[in-house]
Amino acid sequence: MRLFAIGDIHGCADALRRLDQELVFGAADTVVTLGDYVDRGPDSRLVIDYLLELRTRCRLITLRGNHEVMMLRSRDDHSFFRNWLTYGGEEALVSYGTTTLDDIPAAHWDFIESTVSYHEEEHEFFVHANVLPDLPLAEQPEKTLFWAHFSASQPHVSGRRMICGHSAQKEGRPLDCGHAVCIDTFAYGGGWLTCLDVGTNAYWQASQHGDLRLGTLTESHPSS
């Protein structure tokens, strides 16, 4: 049984496929994707198609990111739609060959609506952005879960390790604070898409150009 987390994909379908080719996700695996499937990068539509297929052959847990929040809101709020376009929504629409959300397939809306706010395992919990350390996961404000910048001054009250994305680590390596790890490594911006083996702390990183490299978490900001 392997437990993986994958950081912010942002339309980087080639990098996602490269990780899958290497790790061959299968029926014995749990894969938690940390949200932000769409926007900014080139292939939002292909990423969602890929995840819909991946869901049929492993236990796939798809978290919601702030870009899914924005896309859902844009469907009902035309003035917000214009905002979203400038936050990467324009690239998402291009991947569908359209300029309007009316052309997004129903299966893709169903996928986006099905995304969850957090996920818990025995020793870890998974969120897109961050949590307030003193509040149980079920009581976290959406603003924190989807939008807050990474900070991990104190461990979460659950005692579990937090695995998150959202705050791009532009030098390309995960930020490991011991009780919290951020694995958004800027795939769409010329960085890497990170897949962390949560059980071993080994990670694989793929670029949009097909490069692959390996690493192991090394705590860089010990909790105090």
Ligand SMILES: [Mn+2]
């Ligand atoms: Mn985000």
